[in-house]
Amino acid sequence: MLLEATEAAHSATQAVLGLPRGPYFKMAEEIGGHTLGYFMPELIVCFTLCLMLLVDVSDKLRSPRNLLSLAFVGMLAPLLLILGKWGTALFIYPDWGNLAQAAHFFKDHGYVEVAGASMLAFDGFANFFKIFALASGLITLAMLHYDRSLPRKSFGEMLTLVLGSVLGMMLLASSTNLLMAYLSIELMSLASFVLVAFKRSDRKGTEGALKYMLFGAVSSGVMIYGISLLYGMAGTLDIALMGQRLRDVNDPLAIGLALLMVTVGFGYKMSIAPAHFWAPDAYEGAPTPVTAFLSVASKAAGFAGFIRFMDAMAFQSTGNALPIINWVSFVAVLGALTMTIGNLTALWQRNAKRMLAYSSIAHAGYLLIGVAAVAVGGELGGDSGRAIADMGASATAFYMIAYCIMNFGAFAVVMAVAHETGSEEMSAFDGLAKRNMGLAVMMTILLLSLVGIPPTFGFLGKMNLFIAGLEAAQAGYPIMAVLLVVAAVNTAISCYYYFRFLRAMFIAPGEPALVSRPLIVSNTGWLLVGGSALLTVGLFLWGSLFTAPTDEATMLRRTPAPAAAEAQDASKGHAGHGH
Amino acid sequence: MSATLAAVEVAGMPFKLGTDAYLLLSLLMFSLGVGCIVSRRNAVAILMGVELMLNAAAINFVAFGAAGGGLDGQIFAVFIIILAAAEAAVGLAIILNLFGLFKTIDVDHPDLLKG
Numbered sequence: 001m002l003l004e005a006t007e008a009a010h011s012a013t014q015a016v017l018g019l020p021r022g023p024y025f026k027m028a029e030e031i032g033g034h035t036l037g038y039f040m041p042e043l044i045v046c047f048t049l050c051l052m053l054l055v056d057v058s059d060k061l062r063s064p065r066n067l068l069s070l071a072f073v074g075m076l077a078p079l080l081l082i083l084g085k086w087g088t089a090l091f092i093y094p095d096w097g098n099l100a101q102a103a104h105f106f107k108d109h110g111y112v113e114v115a116g117a118s119m120l121a122f123d124g125f126a127n128f129f130k131i132f133a134l135a136s137g138l139i140t141l142a143m144l145h146y147d148r149s150l151p152r153k154s155f156g157e158m159l160t161l162v163l164g165s166v167l168g169m170m171l172l173a174s175s176t177n178l179l180m181a182y183l184s185i186e187l188m189s190l191a192s193f194v195l196v197a198f199k200r201s202d203r204k205g206t207e208g209a210l211k212y213m214l215f216g217a218v219s220s221g222v223m224i225y226g227i228s229l230l231y232g233m234a235g236t237l238d239i240a241l242m243g244q245r246l247r248d249v250n251d252p253l254a255i256g257l258a259l260l261m262v263t264v265g266f267g268y269k270m271s272i273a274p275a276h277f278w279a280p281d282a283y284e285g286a287p288t289p290v291t292a293f294l295s296v297a298s299k300a301a302g303f304a305g306f307i308r309f310m311d312a313m314a315f316q317s318t319g320n321a322l323p324i325i326n327w328v329s330f331v332a333v334l335g336a337l338t339m340t341i342g343n344l345t346a347l348w349q350r351n352a353k354r355m356l357a358y359s360s361i362a363h364a365g366y367l368l369i370g371v372a373a374v375a376v377g378g379e380l381g382g383d384s385g386r387a388i389a390d391m392g393a394s395a396t397a398f399y400m401i402a403y404c405i406m407n408f409g410a411f412a413v414v415m416a417v418a419h420e421t422g423s424e425e426m427s428a429f430d431g432l433a434k435r436n437m438g439l440a441v442m443m444t445i446l447l448l449s450l451v452g453i454p455p456t457f458g459f460l461g462k463m464n465l466f467i468a469g470l471e472a473a474q475a476g477y478p479i480m481a482v483l484l485v486v487a488a489v490n491t492a493i494s495c496y497y498y499f500r501f502l503r504a505m506f507i508a509p510g511e512p513a514l515v516s517r518p519l520i521v522s523n524t525g526w527l528l529v530g531g532s533a534l535l536t537v538g539l540f541l542w543g544s545l546f547t548a549p550t551d552e553a554t555m556l557r558r559t560p561a562p563a564a565a566e567a568q569d570a571s572k573g574h575a576g577h578g579h
Numbered sequence: 580m581s582a583t584l585a586a587v588e589v590a591g592m593p594f595k596l597g598t599d600a601y602l603l604l605s606l607l608m609f610s611l612g613v614g615c616i617v618s619r620r621n622a623v624a625i626l627m628g629v630e631l632m633l634n635a636a637a638i639n640f641v642a643f644g645a646a647g648g649g650l651d652g653q654i655f656a657v658f659i660i661i662l663a664a665a666e667a668a669v670g671l672a673i674i675l676n677l678f679g680l681f682k683t684i685d686v687d688h689p690d691l692l693k694g
Contacts, residue, residue, distance in 0.1 A: 179651070179654070179655050182658075183662075190669050197672075197673050197676060201680070203680050203681065203689070206676050206681075210674065210689065213673050214625055217629040218616055218628075220633075221612065221629045221632030221633050224632075224633060224659065225635060227655075228637075232642075232646075280692070281692040284692050
């Protein structure tokens with residue numbers, strides 16, 4: 001009985017991992033007769049969005065409680081659905097370091113047909129980022145519930161916009177077609193412009209939204225012009241086919257320019273330098289839950305879109321390739337620039353949200369290490385290239401989980417402090433330890449995680465990124481080593497401004513009148529802050545105590561000589577962990 | 580399919596307009612859009628510049644589609660028109676709200692957010 005169950009689960013995993021038409025996929029087709037089943041999570045979100053608009057019209061039903069429950073169910077159901085489909089990989093390999101690799105990011109896409117065209121891929125990569133978007137959406141719901149400064153009357157509109165944005169992120173994660181990718185980016189952008197401007201009487205929010213909107217409109221205009229040029233040269237909008245056909249186009253300047261223009265659009269969403277100028281303003285002006293949502297989910301979706309796009313373009317660059325853009329150097333330089341600018345500017349910020357905004361720009365830079373490793377894998381080609389690309393993508397995904405938890409937690413602390421003091425400035429943190437020791441300790445854990453210091457999940461995430469970078473550097477890319485050195489220096493710099501919080505909380509005396517009054521945090525606040533702090537430590541313990549041996553075997557793999565690698569790859573086949 | 584898009588007669592001679600002509604037009608529009616964005620400080624003028632950029636891309640899509648790219652290009656152009664309208668709606672709403680709060684739509688004027 002148990003054996004049978006295990007075997008069934010294993011064959012399902014096999015299908016998810018490797019075989020394009022394994023039992024799992026066949027099953028899905030037999031049940032539905034078509035591939036619409038794959039699209040069910042998005043359909044549920046879409047349906048909930050429409051329902052939300054209807055419920056919001058009815059005076060009887062539109063209590064914040066009802067609306068929140070509806071949004072909660074509307075995001076939890078698709079989350080469970082994806083986990084149910086993809087979950088077998090989770091149970092067979094309960095190994096977080098390898099979770100993303102277990103899903104085998106870029107292998108064998110299951111496609112859904114939209115109007116006869118394959119526009120959406122359903123691979124582990126897409127599923128991961130969908131789960132990510134939905135989970136961040138759910139946390140955002142809790143934060144919206146917690147934020148007392150938001151107008152309760154227009155809760156329905158706010159939740160509708162969050163749902164719309166999440167839908168855009170889910171679609172972007174799977175889109176393999178530039179039309180689809182562009183539409184998804186616009187869907188999430190338009191919704192988030194309004195979210196930033198949501199407090200209509202708030203001057204800061206409106207100013208931030210204006211800058212966000214103008215930057216967004218310009219970058220989307222540049223991106224679409226780039227897409228039109230690529231379409232003209234390749235005659236298709238499908239990114240994989242486009243990558244193949246562009247090899248035959250002998251016009252490096254035009255291709256390079258077009259690719260650069262498309263990258264501007266993704267770079268804006270990822271908030272990487274030099275397309276980051278909107279981020280601090282929009283993040284500071286927006287309501288805090290929206291800030292957290294944008295800095296985590298929106299950024300992750302941008303990375304998902306960019307990695308997929310670059311993977312398709314870079315993987316064709318083996319052989320007689322697209323010589324104009326050297327993706328590895330390009331991404332590595334962008335990464336170094338982004339983390340340095342983010343960290344250096346964060347040093348002299350006085351506003352806590354603005355400081356965290358710059359910190360989120362810096363984190364986008366760290367995430368680019370993983371993306372650069374994907375590019376290295378793409379250039380190398382072959383099985384060993386695939387392995388490095390998968391490693392880079394999984395490290396990026398892994399760091400995103402860590403970043404999601406610690407960033408939401410840190411913003412929740414800022415909210416808790418702002419509720420009591422009415423201020424989001426750094427000075428509001430003065431003497432916090434005397435007012436609420438628990439909150440100060442939680443914040444300390446989250447900050448340690450943001451820096452990447454051991455007893456936290458952030459450390460594991462950063463370690464994975466560095467390992468992927470090191471692997472790529474060993475494959476003969478010295479620029480990756482340079483990037484890692486820059487990242488290490490940046491981590492040291494970031495200590496300074498993160499520890500300014502610590503100094504304010506534990507050492508600064510604070511105003512006597514304020515300090516004597518304890519700072520009260522509501523249950524939702526504790527759930528958010530405590531939950532993220534505990535997860536940060538708990539996942540570190542789980543990750544380092546229970547999965548260290550497998551990490552050793554797969555994550556710290558030394559690159560063997562090419563001949564040995566080939567022999568090894570041949571003998572291993574494509575089952576198992578993916579190497 | 581040939582690369583010619585339209586055939587007209589100029590002074591009795593067949594004159595064929597190739598894809599290049601459309602590309603040139605779209606490049607001109609795109610440059611005008613960028614110029615508008617860079618030089619104007621008025622938020623609505625910047626949105627108009629963006630509109631020019633989007634429509635330049637739409638011309639490209641239609642031209643390339645007609646020159647042998649299939650229907651994809653035309654479909655994309657339709658989506659661009661819809662998106663431009665949506666973007667203008669959201670953008671103008673934000674600008675209107677900005678005007679209510681700051682009594683200006685000059686993008687340099689609101690400067691509460693700095694650092």
